[in-house]
Amino acid sequence: MKNTRDKEHLDRRSTAAEAKAAQLQAYRAxxxxxEPARLARQAERIALAAAREERRANRERAKIEERERLQAEALEREAAIKAAANAEAEAREAAENNRISRVLEDEAARKAERDRRYANRKARQAR
Structure with missing residues (x-):
């Protein structure tokens, strides 16, 4: 009897080993x-990653261009503000110079009128 049992045990062991070998062979197959499907999926993932990287690079480029455009606009606005301030200062200076020249002309005219009246009075007294 003992021999029979060993035979059953050996049969079970060999059956298990054959099953493991069959599973391994099925797995390898x-x-x-x-493999082609795996390679295709891997290639697709690589293509998606490349496209994602390209989109990220485009977004970065767009951000940089926008930042540069805003900086250029700020510089232009600053230059326009400075030009307007310079023009306003020049206009104020010109107006001040104009007013000063008018005051001088008015004073010269008053002096001339005073001198004329004085000369007329002296001429009348000398007669």
Whole structure:
């Protein structure tokens, strides 16, 4: 009887080993059969990653261009403000010079009128 049992044990062990070998062989066959699909998925993932990187680079480029455009606009606005301030200062200076020249002309005219009246009075007294 003991011999029979050993035979059953040996049968179970060999059956288990054959099952493991069959599973391993099935796994290897499935792996080889799925290789083209795996490579295709991997290539697709690589393409998606490249496209994602390209979009990220485009966004970065757009941000940089926008930042540069805003800086250029700020510089232009600053230059326009400075030009307006310079023009306003020049206009004020010109107006001040104008007023000063008018005051001098008015004073010269008053002096001339005073001198004329004085000369007329002296001429009348001398007669």
């Amino acid at each position: 499935a792996k080889e059969a799925g």
